[in-house]
Amino acid sequence: MSILIDGKAHAARLREEIGRQVGRLRQHDLITPGLAVILVGEDPASQVYVRNKATQAREAGMSSFEYRLADSVPQIQLLDLIERLNCDPEVHGILVQLPLPPQVDEARVIQAICPAKDIDGFHPINVGNIATGGYGMVPCTPLGCLTLLKFQLGDLSGKRAVVLGRSNIVGKPMASLLLKEHCTVTVAHSRTRQLEEVCRQADILVAAVGRPCLVKEDWIKPGATVIDVGINRIEADGRTRLVGDVDFEGARKVAGALTPVPGGVGPMTIACLLLNTLEATCRQHDIPFPDDIMSLAWGSTSAEMA
Numbered sequence: 001m002s003i004l005i006d007g008k009a010h011a012a013r014l015r016e017e018i019g020r021q022v023g024r025l026r027q028h029d030l031i032t033p034g035l036a037v038i039l040v041g042e043d044p045a046s047q048v049y050v051r052n053k054a055t056q057a058r059e060a061g062m063s064s065f066e067y068r069l070a071d072s073v074p075q076i077q078l079l080d081l082i083e084r085l086n087c088d089p090e091v092h093g094i095l096v097q098l099p100l101p102p103q104v105d106e107a108r109v110i111q112a113i114c115p116a117k118d119i120d121g122f123h124p125i126n127v128g129n130i131a132t133g134g135y136g137m138v139p140c141t142p143l144g145c146l147t148l149l150k151f152q153l154g155d156l157s158g159k160r161a162v163v164l165g166r167s168n169i170v171g172k173p174m175a176s177l178l179l180k181e182h183c184t185v186t187v188a189h190s191r192t193r194q195l196e197e198v199c200r201q202a203d204i205l206v207a208a209v210g211r212p213c214l215v216k217e218d219w220i221k222p223g224a225t226v227i228d229v230g231i232n233r234i235e236a237d238g239r240t241r242l243v244g245d246v247d248f249e250g251a252r253k254v255a256g257a258l259t260p261v262p263g264g265v266g267p268m269t270i271a272c273l274l275l276n277t278l279e280a281t282c283r284q285h286d287i288p289f290p291d292d293i294m295s296l297a298w299g300s301t302s303a304e305m306a
């Protein structure tokens, strides 16, 4: 049986540490980190995430500003709001929940966000800086995955990593981060041939495809570390249930360690969003922050703790 990587517990620890740092900022520097979240439309799942983000931001001592816009909102109105938030000194981080409705140009909206306040790490300036080895905001979901991987495995150098999915918000930045950690990285997607064989090579398998239970037991190399990013709502026995992109019951027979859904990557995504907001706040006020923001995320690895 494999080790269960408890993302929920990790995220709670990380949020506590963030809360302490926020307390310090408020007391010594009289600054309260502020997070603005924009939600367009009424997608129920998105509403849950936005609510969780706002609640957890407040619990960590941050200010949270929520903007709910109608599905039919004209693009110019969204761009105007972003411009206002860019100039607002009480807002240190801006997140626009994706996807956006068809009348809105997603790339245009992302580029409107001031890169220093782009806590999602989606702005081309941040993407480019990360890809070329410089400083940039790191997207929250891949950062959460990397944090869990480093906790579980310590040094990732030389490991074979397979990232399943190539989206701008998960797959591509995940591959970029793993490469930075000196993994040998393969990115697989819907056109990949012999997908199962490719996956079976992986010491580290990150699944981010949005296909319920796609990854089966026999796609996994025995002992591999499996990170399941997928959040899929399925109907089973007349009720909806949340499942990942990995067949959990099968995978736990062969994997060395794996993340559950729920309780794995999801909570880490939100904790990393708060971490990015804290970091953005420090940078905007010229307050020193640990060079390696990860040190806050993984104070100690499981190997060190054992």
Ligand SMILES: NC(=O)C1=CN([C@@H]2O[C@H](COP(=O)(O)OP(=O)(O)OC[C@H]3O[C@@H](n4cnc5c(N)ncnc54)[C@H](OP(=O)(O)O)[C@@H]3O)[C@@H](O)[C@H]2O)C=CC1
Pocket (backbone or CB within 6 Å): 141, 164, 165, 166, 167, 168, 169, 170, 171, 188, 189, 190, 191, 195, 208, 209, 210, 211, 214, 229, 230, 231, 232, 265, 266, 269
């Ligand atoms: N836990 C969290 O915090 C988060 C979870 N998610 C979840 O992660 C999943 C992925 O999200 P996202 O990256 O936005 O998804 P996208 O739909 O943007 O991208 C999916 C990727 O998977 C590939 N793919 C789809 N089907 C297959 C298949 N059968 N075989 C191989 N590759 C396939 C696609 O290939 P191609 O490019 O060729 O089309 C694409 O690259 C979703 O379930 C989403 O809900 C997302 C963000 C955060």
Ligand SMILES: Nc1nc(=O)c2c([nH]1)NC[C@@H]1CN(c3ccc(C(=O)N[C@@H](CCC(=O)O)C(=O)O)cc3)C=[N+]21
Pocket (backbone or CB within 6 Å): 045, 048, 049, 052, 095, 096, 097, 098, 099, 120, 140, 141, 231, 242, 261, 262, 263, 264, 265, 266, 267, 269, 270
């Ligand atoms: N600009 C932008 N940034 C994002 O980071 C972003 C986004 N848009 N659009 C949607 C996806 C999805 N996402 C999740 C966040 C938390 C959970 C989460 O907390 N999940 C809980 C369960 C929550 C539930 O019950 O639905 C868990 O896995 O345990 C899931 C998914 C962030 N995303």
Ligand SMILES: [Mg+2]
Pocket (backbone or CB within 6 Å): 167, 169
């Ligand atoms: Mg997408």
